[in-house]
Amino acid sequence: MKKIGVLTSxxxxxxxxxAIRSVVRTAIFKNLKVVGIKRGYQGLLEGDMNDMNLSSVGDIIxxxxxxxxxxxSKEFMTERGFQKALDVLKIFGVDGLVVIGGDGSFRGAEKLSQSGFPTIGIPGTIDNDLGYTDYTIGFDTAVNTVVNAIGNLRDTSSSHGRANIVEVMGRHCGDIALYSGLAGGAESIIIPEIDFNMDEICKKLISGRNRGKLHSIIIVAEGVGKPYEIADEINKRTDIETRVTIMGHLQRGGTPTAQDRVLASRLGARSVELLLEGKKGRVVGIKQNVIVDLDIDEALKIDKEIDKGMYELTKILSI
Structure with missing residues (x-):
């Protein structure tokens, strides 16, 4: 192992x-050359890569x-495109690859590993939807972004006596909704993993209004969808003016939290170590604050489970 590549997908x-910074600096520390591959698998197919040094990752953490x-890249998923990717890696003398991304990116890494090319996956997605790891890179930052938005909405909602529905990202995983709802003091949290009861939600809103509560926040995961329909139903049943805020890609941006920076640094370093140990087809993650690694195919088969105890706690604290 003399040269490794790193890409985000x-x-x-x-x-x-x-994570990129950690991969590059750990590799250089261990006397490896590093190339940064631009634009994920599409950039790999096009040979769009440059040598990276210590300065390449300065001031980016x-x-x-x-x-x-x-x-x-749809082309990468074709047999012809995949073979082209292998040829490009050989032409540029890349001996191993670190892929930073979500489950789709991991499936590309899995295919490379099955062909015999050493590849390690790092979980980089705000959705936190990979079952093998407690947390993915970006999740904590996304939750904090939503919590800050809830605080801002609470100010304006109190002024007008409104309820606010906030739709957050996460695809079919309700973790962003659950964590941000608990941290933000939401009255109701609607996630795809657990059926919700509209009567219960409306009753809670009416009870709050009757005791003088000036605002209400309802978090809806995008996997549930229909935030405007939910708002219309609340309006009809409670006569409480209800507005909708779609957080969208605001959750993907912003300065990463300390927790995400530390997690990314730990996972990046471990991925390089695994390549030097001769491992391939592995993914790194964190369980109970311990860095772990396992076969990528095994990791992709582990379903993400919602923390039902935490969900019940949100219901208790929002009475």
């Missing part, structure tokens, strides 16, 4: 730059997004 997440850029 799929949706960007705060902390990816910290605090920056959101990814300095390498990201893109989705």
């Amino acid at each position: 799929g949706g960007d997440s705060p902390g990816m730059n910290a 605090h920056r959101g997004g990814t300095i390498l850029g990201s893109a989705r």
Whole structure:
């Protein structure tokens, strides 16, 4: 192992730059050369890569997004495109690859590993939807972004006596909604993993109004959808003016939190160590604050489970 490559793929997440920095500097410390591959697998197919040194990753640990850029590549998923990617890696003398991204990016890494090319995956996605790890890079920052937005909405909602529905990202995983709802003191949290009861939600809003509560926050995960329909139903049943805020890609941007920077740094370093140990087809993650690694195919089969105890706690604290 003399030269490794690093790329970011799929949706960007705060902390990816910290992971890139960790991979590059750990590799250089261990006498490896590093190339940064731009725009994910599409950049790999095009040979869009540059040598990286210590200065290449200077002053980026605090920056959101990814300095390498990201893109989705349908061509890479074809047999012809995949073979082209292997040829490009050979031409540039790359002996191993670190892929930073979500489950889609991991499937590309899995395919490379199955062909015999050493590849390690780092979980970089705000959704926190990978079951093998407690947290993914970017999740904590996204939650904090939503919590800050809830605080701002609470100010204006109190002035007008409104309820606010806030739709957050996460695809089919409700973790962003659950964590931000608990931290932000939301009255109700609606996630795809657990059925919700509209009567219960409306009753809670009416009870709050009757005791003089001036505002209410309802968090809806995008996997549930229909925030405007929910708002209309609340308006009809309670006569409480209800507005909708779609957080959207605001959750992907911003300066990564200290927790995301530390996680990214730990995972980046471990990924390089695994390549030097001769490992391939592995992903790194964190369980109970311990860095772990396991086979990528095994990791992708582990379903993400919602913390039902935490969900019940939100209901208790929002009475």
